[in-house]
Amino acid sequence: MANNRRMLVLRAVVEDYIRSQEPVGSSSITREHDLGVSSATVRNDMAALEDEGYLIQPHTSAGRIPTEKGYRTFVDKLATVVPLSAAQRRGIDTFLSGSVSLDDTLQRAARLLARITGQVAVVASPSLARSALRRLEIVPLAPGLHLAVVITDTGRVAQRTVSLPASPAEDGVATLNARINEECQGTSLAAAGERVRDIADSPAFASVRPLARSLAKVMDDMADEERSGTMYMAGASKLAQQSSAGLADLAPLFDALEEQVVLMKLMSSLSEVSQPHGVGVAIGSETHTPGLLHASVVTSGYGQSTAQTADADDADGGARRAEPIAFVGSIGPTHMDYAATMAAVRAVARYLTGFVNREEGGGETDGDAGD
Incomplete structure (x- = not known):
């Protein structure tokens, strides 16, 4: 029972820190969340969570903030991804339905996702491979x-x-x-x-x-x-304007955004793994990218390829693989609003899946072999 309550305290700390970006104290947890226990009990739980590596206390007598482990537990066990409202889904449909090609749709999707999350949005085009x-x-x-x-x-x-x-x-x-x-x-x-x-x-x-x-x-x-496809990106300037981090802290992130091959590999691998919420999340060191040590990446695959492979030894003349054809994702600070970001990424991915699966969908034309 105490462990369950401790997880509720962790969720409260993460949610409050995401909202305020200020260390969270036991008194504010007791006041803002109906946990049914005293401030002293919450304080003890927070101390235990700190001992277990979920929280840290940046300054003596200050409140606590989540660690990478705390965010990971929040995403895996505690975060509830609320589906977008009907009005929000209609807004996505309206914004994206005016596109004239697959290319245009993907560019619009990146701009829309950046606008919804206030973070960097990345959308990959389906690779021919x-x-x-x-x-x-x-x-x-x-x-x-x-x-x-x-x-x-x-x-x-x-x-x-x-x-x-x-x-x-x-x-x-x-x-x-x-x-x-x-x-x-x-x-x-x-x-x-x-x-x-x-x-x-x-x-x-x-x-x-x-x-x-x-x-x-x-x-x-x-x-x-074309094993990697093309990547469309939007929202970097908006993230810089809204971020509470200093420019020195943002510099590694923007450097990482320039390494498109690295990002493509990271986000593609995340999108291919089956996830409980339909999205993959890599936090800080989990990205294995130095520039993203203080950032999180949320991504989801869209479309589904069932192309036959060339293994003629299979009984059906070639195994069918079911995997995304590309990905859509969001990159922001570790204190991002995970639930909202995951919901937005999932919603845009589902729209793009519907778009590329339409039999009557328009095509993107490549040039000659010399391009």
Whole structure:
């Protein structure tokens, strides 16, 4: 019973510190929270929580503030993620529904999340490596020149040109196109590349073998070039204006924001792990990023890829993986409002999931292989 009450005291300290950013004393806990015990009992609980590493006392006779361990326990056991209200959800829909493309939607989502949380928002675009092939179109452009148009299940449209010494017959190209779509629909681009290579080696497609092998390389290159996708960021200046921390404390955070590859890896790995609230949270040292030692990262995956892998030994011809195609997240100080941030990140992620899953969703067009 005492341990349960102690956790309630910890939650009260974290919530009050998030709100005031001032050390929290036992008298204010007793006054602001209906715990049914005396100030002395709360003081004893706070001392015990300090001994156990959940709280620290920055100054003698001052109140306590949460430690990284205290925040972690708060997030794991105590925080209640309240769903956004109907009005808030409508606001998200209204703000994002006016977008004209996937690109525009992701940029708007970053700005909206930054506005809601007052923190840095990061939204990644679906990488081609995580996308499944919906359809391939081979378009003749000129003698010896074809355009490969790859349409993915995430709404992206990528284009690459293919040059050949000579043009194959049109009926052979059409037959190859149909076979690729028949065998590769729903597979990852890496797996599609392997299957197209097998098709190229088939005697039935000897007349279009150079084209098929070139298409296989196109799909390999798309998967290899874009394993990370593009990242959209918003809210850094707003965080600097609102933060109570000094510029010296914020400098490492802003330096970390410049390391986009590191952020991409961190937030992507967090979004792939199954979490009780549907979001992942890394606090301070858990980010394994020096610039984020005094920051927290909240992220959620959006969309769901079920692209088949290339393991032909599986009974179904390739295992299906169910994982997010990209992520949306928020970065702020460790004293961020976790419940509100988690709710906002989850809501935006669910909107983006709906957007990319629409069959009629528009596409984002990439340039030629030389881009």
